Amino acid sequence: MAIPRRKAEAAERTERALRAVPADAYASWEHIYNDNVARLYRLMFAKVGNRADAEDLTAEVFLAAVPRVRQAASVGEVRAYLLAVARTVLADHWRRTLGHQITTIDPGEFEQIPEPPAVPSTGAAAGRVARLLEALPERYRRILQLRFLENATIRETATSMQITIANAKVLQFRALRQAAAILDGEGGVDR
Amino acid sequence: MREFSRYVDRLIRRRRPQPFVMTAEEAEAVRAAIAIRAATSDEQEPRPEFIAGLRERVAGSAETFDPPRVTAPRGRRTFLIGTSAAAAAAAVAVAADRTLGGGPERPAVSTALDPADGGSWHRVLASSDLPGDGVVGFETDVVSGFVMRISGVLSARSGTCTHQGCRLGLNAPEKRLACPCHRTSFAYDGTVIRSQLPNPPAPLPSFHVREVDGEIQILLPRE
Structure with missing residues (x-):
């Protein structure tokens, strides 16, 4: 039994190697x-921050591009094309939903998405x-930590910070605006 | 503030956020919320069921993988399932296909869809968007392109590269329409000026264009 398994492992290695250095053209749409x-x-998720939209937009890109x-x-050409379609699809999404181009996809960004599954807690x-949270004033950092890292509701956050719910909402808004300014200063992170 | 808070709330609770009319400040804040949520979420990886399900759907649309295609009417219908990006590329490709015949003896500059084929006029710009000479991009639900007024004469051309359907950008100083995908650029009359491809792509199809009652309109195939 040992030999077939070794063979299988070798085949898997070869396959991985082939994927890492892909042949010049794809053999099929699959x-x-x-x-x-x-x-x-992953790219779409980073741009919209929720699974439902990320799945819909990913589907839209493949259904449009593959045929x-x-x-x-x-x-390289296929990836460039997928990326071009993805950019348009994302731009359309924002136009349809919020009327502002909240995030965009930069040329070459596709290649920066890591191939192996990214581990969220250790990812870049x-x-x-x-770093972003560290750069914020104490109260701004606290409310974003409670909300985004500890998944506290706005009511729980308000109680924890001993402020009213209305004030918690305003504080959250201001904290996010300042976070956006910091992200912009870093040179358009995730834009 | 209420709608903004609700948007962020849904983002945090892993739900699809609801669209609302937002201010520029709210848009900034939403962008930060997305960046933070995306980086801290446990949903950064696709679900296996999603990958399998989408594979099925793509299989249905991929019958035409080989050879290079886009033939009406089947291809067209397939693409119109998608939203404007896909549809735009497809509709223009269909128009190109009809007018060029896809053969080797392509005319230097392709002609537009013939009004006799049927079609309807769609407003793409206000005349005031292009009062004098210049070039302005437009998009409709199905196509994107550029309207040009040169020496007072109006013309309109597809904004989708004839190679692989990438969206062309306007390079006004050099008077060309540039494709970001394969370093190809087209003159305003649709001819290829420069291309890194071994076989330069076909010229850009044009649209019939007219100016009526303060509107610039183009002729599109009737659905």
């Missing part, structure tokens, strides 16, 4: 899909949030 779907979802991809297109994004 390869395009398998190779890019998780990455694209139009030439079989001979190289991996989590580190950026920790």
